[in-house]
Amino acid sequence: MTNAIDPRYGAMEDFEELARQAEQRGICLMLSMMFNHTSTEYIWFRKALAGDPVYQDYYIFRPARPDGSAPTNWQSKFGGSTWEYAPQVGKYYLHLFNKTQADLNWETPAVRREVQQIVRFWMDKGVEGFRFDDEGEYWKESAKMLAGVIHGLRGTPYVYQGEVLGMTNAGFTTGTPWIVVNPNTSRINAASQVDDPDSIFAYYKALIRLRKEYDVFAYGDFAPVDQKHPSVLAYRGNTRGRAFCV
Secondary structure, three states: OOOOOOOOOOOHHHHHHHHHHHHHOOOOEEEEEOOOEEEOOOHHHHHHHOOOHHHHOOEOEEOOOOOOOOOOOOEOOOOOEOEEEEOOOOEEEEOOOOOOEEEEOOOOHHHHHHHHHHHHHHHHOOEEEEEEOOOOOOHHHHHHHHHHHHHOOOOOOOOOOOHHHOOOOOOOOOOOOOOOOOHHHHOOOOOOOOOOOOOHHHHHHHHHHHHHHOOHHHHOEEEEEOOOOOOOOEEEEEEOOEEEEO
């Protein structure tokens, strides 16, 4: 995958200078990575439409139903079907978001390798952290891990969009939402978690109880642990004889 800066926002040299200046000031850079999809204008997708079987496996193409309609009745997060017909290959491709954002097929090993290379590229450019949308195999573990990291930090935790349930891009309303409900709400919802002692919801409740009971979480000194380790984010909190480590 090509790693570049959109010229509307500058050049790679600008980013490299930003990283250098940030490091001099003790500031860590974090990138938000959207590995769910690529643009339909991207070279991978163009090759897929041109009939390259290697790149067709990078995406999720499915044949139409016998009547010619979309493979399923799934709804896009932006409204309408999650499927768009591609006449070039005679199949539908999946897009959970806009039709110009074709979903990647994470079951394809080559896709995972490409993504790993992207992450390494930006780490070499000085990026210290990444934000990922995760709703796969490690969804629950990832949600709990992030909750623990946030609630161990000083100050007031900011939780929104259904994070206490591990929901992805969720909202709450008694009216009619302007955007369709996320299809995963059939399994990621409050009803499935409130009585489950191992749920993300229960984990958040336990973290909040700890913060209320022990001042060290909100007011303790913050000390990073093993900052040079490439795969570990850890820190200690300490105050008035109490300490903890995340």
